Amino acid sequence: MKNIQILAISGSLRVNSANTNILKSIGEMTDDSVDFQIFEGLDTFPHFNPGVDMDNEKVALFRKKVKEADGVIFCTPEYAFGIPGVLKNALDWTVSTGEFNDKPVAAISASPLNTGGDKALASLILTLTALGTYKNEKSLLSIPNIKQKINGEGALTDSLLKKDLELILNNLLEQVKEKRGGIV
Numbered sequence: 001m002k003n004i005q006i007l008a009i010s011g012s013l014r015v016n017s018a019n020t021n022i023l024k025s026i027g028e029m030t031d032d033s034v035d036f037q038i039f040e041g042l043d044t045f046p047h048f049n050p051g052v053d054m055d056n057e058k059v060a061l062f063r064k065k066v067k068e069a070d071g072v073i074f075c076t077p078e079y080a081f082g083i084p085g086v087l088k089n090a091l092d093w094t095v096s097t098g099e100f101n102d103k104p105v106a107a108i109s110a111s112p113l114n115t116g117g118d119k120a121l122a123s124l125i126l127t128l129t130a131l132g133t134y135k136n137e138k139s140l141l142s143i144p145n146i147k148q149k150i151n152g153e154g155a156l157t158d159s160l161l162k163k164d165l166e167l168i169l170n171n172l173l174e175q176v177k178e179k180r181g182g183i184v
Helices: 018-028 057-068 085-092 118-130 159-179
Strands: 004-010 034-039 071-076 105-110 140-143
């Protein structure tokens, strides 16, 4: 059987973003049975416009990567009580084509605030629900005070966070195995 394909999507475009670094840390937790890839290029997508649905190669590549993935994991900051526009825009491009339908997902928000980006997580969950994704209560994680849990190089320094990330990864992998009928 082929390796499990996990696509990771960061809601942040910042260099050395805590959210992207969290995804990198999760990728380092995988073993040889998992192919883990972080998607880059959300900032190259045009504004969502159903009138030009299939005309953009970056959007087509995104759709292809999502379709090929066995599972998708998101990590996003919170901007103005929601997810960043680039992430919402990318998800909007998949509404009519269904790449996320019945796809196992995990959703993480990370914030320097005590709230952990809970409003962004709630917003992301609403959108992922509209897209028909497959998730459970163990698929979601809000990380407060992120700046105290990673160092300047982006490495995790908090053992409890590492354990939480391992749990969310393992849950996603279990969901993928369920979808595959228990076959890895």
